[in-house]
Amino acid sequence: MGNHVRHLTVNGSALTSGGTFHKVTIRGDATINGDLWCDRCKVFGNADVSGNIEAKSFHIFGQANIRGNVQGETIKLFGEINIRGNAIAHDFHLRGAAHVDGNVTGGTIHGYGEMKVSRDCEADMFSVKGAVEIGSTLNAERVELYLHFADSRITEIGGKTIHVKRSKTLNILHFLKRFARDSAKLVTETIEGDDIYLEHTDAKIVRGDRIIIGPGCNIGLVEYHTSFQQDEKAIVKEKRKR
Amino acid sequence: MEEELISKKELLERTGISYGQLYRWKRKKLIPEEWFIRKSTFTGQETFFPKEKILARIEKIKQMKDDLSLDELANMFSPNPAAITLHRDEVIKRNIVTKVTMQFYMEQKGEQHTFSFNELLQLYILDQLLQTGEISLEEGKGVFDVFEQHYSAFQGRSCELLFVRKMGISICLLVASGNDVYVEEKAKIIVRLHVPTCVEQLKLLVSEG
Numbered sequence: 386m387g388n389h390v391r392h393l394t395v396n397g398s399a400l401t402s403g404g405t406f407h408k409v410t411i412r413g414d415a416t417i418n419g420d421l422w423c424d425r426c427k428v429f430g431n432a433d434v435s436g437n438i439e440a441k442s443f444h445i446f447g448q449a450n451i452r453g454n455v456q457g458e459t460i461k462l463f464g465e466i467n468i469r470g471n472a473i474a475h476d477f478h479l480r481g482a483a484h485v486d487g488n489v490t491g492g493t494i495h496g497y498g499e500m501k502v503s504r505d506c507e508a509d510m511f512s513v514k515g516a517v518e519i520g521s522t523l524n525a526e527r528v529e530l531y532l533h534f535a536d537s538r539i540t541e542i543g544g545k546t547i548h549v550k551r552s553k554t555l556n557i558l559h560f561l562k563r564f565a566r567d568s569a570k571l572v573t574e575t576i577e578g579d580d581i582y583l584e585h586t587d588a589k590i591v592r593g594d595r596i597i598i599g600p601g602c603n604i605g606l607v608e609y610h611t612s613f614q615q616d617e618k619a620i621v622k623e624k625r626k627r
Numbered sequence: 628m629e630e631e632l633i634s635k636k637e638l639l640e641r642t643g644i645s646y647g648q649l650y651r652w653k654r655k656k657l658i659p660e661e662w663f664i665r666k667s668t669f670t671g672q673e674t675f676f677p678k679e680k681i682l683a684r685i686e687k688i689k690q691m692k693d694d695l696s697l698d699e700l701a702n703m704f705s706p707n708p709a710a711i712t713l714h715r716d717e718v719i720k721r722n723i724v725t726k727v728t729m730q731f732y733m734e735q736k737g738e739q740h741t742f743s744f745n746e747l748l749q750l751y752i753l754d755q756l757l758q759t760g761e762i763s764l765e766e767g768k769g770v771f772d773v774f775e776q777h778y779s780a781f782q783g784r785s786c787e788l789l790f791v792r793k794m795g796i797s798i799c800l801l802v803a804s805g806n807d808v809y810v811e812e813k814a815k816i817i818v819r820l821h822v823p824t825c826v827e828q829l830k831l832l833v834s835e836g
Contacts, residue, residue, distance in 0.1 A: 507654050524650050541672075545647030574672060577635075579647040592636075593646060608636075627640070 393423070403436055420453065437470065454487070462496075479513060494525075497533070511544075514552055516569070528578075532569040532585055539573045547578040547593075551585045551601070570601065632664065632675040633682070642685045655697045657688055657704055659785075661805070703830045711833060712741045723747065723832050728754040731764055735771060744833075749774045751829045752788065752820065761818050762790055762797065769799030777801050781822075790818035 393406045395415040403419030409426040420436035430447045437453035444461045454470035461478040471487035479496030489506040497514035507524045514531035517523075519539040528544050530537065533552040549571050570585040581593045585601035592608040600618040607613065607624040615621055633641075639649065652658050664675045684704070691700060718724050724747070732750055733739065742750070752774075753767045770788070778786075778801065785804040790797055793814035802808060804823075810816055 509654075524654050526647070526651060526654075543646060543650040543653075545645075545651065577646040577650070579645045627636070 403434070409440070443474075462498075477508075497531075499535075530571065532571055534569055536569060537571045539571065541574055542576045542578070544578045546580045547576060548582045549584055549586050550582075550599075630680075631678040633678040635674045635676070638676060638681060638685075642682070642689075644685065644689075651697070652688060656701045657697065658684060659704075704827060710744070712743050713747060713833065715740050715742065718742060718747065718750070721832070723829070724750045724754045725758070727764075728757060728767075731767060732771070735768060744829075745774070745778065747833070748778075748822075748826060748829055751832075752822070752825050755825070756790075756818060756820070766790070766797045766799070769797065773799045773801050778822075785821070785823040788818065788820040788822055789816060791815070792817050 391404075391406050393401070393404075393409040395401070395411045396413055398414045400416045400418070403417050403421040406421070406423040407425070409421065409423045410429075411427070411432050412429045414431045415428075415433070417432065417434045418436070421434060421438045421440070423439075424441045426438065426440040426443045428445045428447055428449050432445075432447075432449045434449070434451045434453070437455070438451055439456045441457060442459045442461070443455065443457040445464050445466055447464045448466070449464075450467045452469045454472070455468050456473045458474065459476040459478065460472070460474040461480075462483060463480045465482045466484070468483075468485045468487070471489070472483075472485050473490045474494075475492040477489070477491045477494040477496075479494065479498050479500060482499040482501075484501045486503045488504045489502050489508075491508040491511075493510045493512075494500075494506070494508045495510065495512040499516045500513055501518040503520040505521045505524065506519050509526045510529075511523065511525040511527070512529040515533045516535040517530060517537045517539060522541040522543060523539050524542075525544045526546070528542060528547045528549075530549045531552040532549065551569060570587060571583075572587045574589050576583070576586075576588050576591045577593060579594045581591060581595070582597045582599060583591065583602050583604075584599035587603045589605040590608070591598070591604050591606070594610040595612045596607055596609045597614045598604060598607065598616060598619045598621055600616045602616070602619040602621070604619070604621045605623065607621050608627055609624070610627060613624060613626070615624075635649070639646065649658075653660075653663070658681070662676050662681055664677075665672055666675055667673070688700060691703075695703070713723075715729065719726055719729060728750055731753075739746075749771055753770045756762045756770070757764065757767065769790075773788075781801070781803070787802050787804050789800040789802055789808060791800065791810055791814050792798075793811070797817070801822075804821065808816065808819075
């Protein structure tokens with residue numbers, strides 16, 4: 386984005402319009418009416434943006450509400466973000482909660498916390514520890530899901546390697562029953578991939594090449610190609626080799 | 628237009644590709660979203676594809692994936708114009724467009740030596756239409772006009788080129804894909820051309836050189 390010398394700095398509370406900037410720093414509370422283009426955007430506190438954001442790097446320490454789309458090379462989130470539109474990022478770093486009403490497209494999506502996407506989520510690598518809800522399809526080359534705290538719901542998962550595990554730390558925190566129901570599981574309709582390993586997953590159909598069904602699973606139908614293994618603590622109603 | 632569909636499972640069996648590949652190609656936009664047709668069957672939700680299109684597409688991807696990267700392939704299949712320009716002589720020499728069409732273009736728009744992808748596309752489409760004998764040179768002006776003024780409005784969405792004729796008078800239209808078109812009794816749709824298919828063919832022609 387070249388050498389825009391203009392910076393936008395908010396210390397305290399402000400209502401301002403969008404525009405093109407080099408650096409945007411918000412310490413406090415800002416309401417931005419309009420679209421925002423910048424190289425770097427940092428929010429320490431709270432930001433409400435009524436338009437779209439396009440930033441090379443977008444860091445949030447606190448909270449951000451965006452009415453439009455968010456596009457960035459890196460998005461780092463320590464806190465909470467609500468996006469009404471779509472989110473596109475090369476690297477999406479999650480520490481907290483992200484809620485997206487549209488689609489999420491990313492190279493790498495990783496971190497821990499809560500992620501809710503109303504529509505599709507696509508990435509090369511999707512590795513999240515915590516609770517994930519995806520309204521439509523999660524499509525990633527590699528999916529790593531560490532179930533933690535709350536149930537995850539994903540309508541459809543597709544990819545090459547799909548690993549779903551219950552996070553180990555759950556056992557250590559077992560006494561904290563208030564926070565951790567001991568039933569953090571994944572509920573899904575369909576899982577399709579080449580290499581699939583599942584734990585604590587409820588699925589109607591699992592299809593793939595090499596499938597391992599681990600403990601705590603409840604699967605309606607498994608269709609496998611090369612190999613199939615099943616844990617003794619798993620329920621598989623029907624399995625077919627094709 | 629009822630198309631024959633193929634289920635995902637059958638598709639994988641017939642083509643020998645894996646789920647991982649299919650999802651990767653979808654993610655990289657090698658297979659358009661609109662081809663994924665969800666239907667509920669007695670086993671729950673199933674995904675279907677338009678049979679002919681998807682089989683042809685997968686065949687093409689399999690052929691070319693060793694020579695081109697996935698991103699290059701995606702560019703080829705996307706309805707967006709390629710970022711190239713070609714010289715007039717080369718266009719003729721490589722048989723992308725016939726001389727007659729080229730000359731007609733020059734008559735309409737003046738002398739020109741290099742052509743952008745969008746200009747080539749107009750030429751290519753007109754050339755195709757003329758060669759099948761469906762429209763006359765004179766009617767070809769309509770193609771240029773409608774493309775010049777309205778093609779940019781589609782911005783990467785797929786569209787169709789329609790030619791409607793009634794009592795010897797023809798009208799050229801650009802319509803967003805997948806819409807039903809009905810015409811009055813005496814009029815007739817003479818041409819219905821899927822523009823992204825042409826874009827794809829042209830990209831192939833251009834990149835082969």
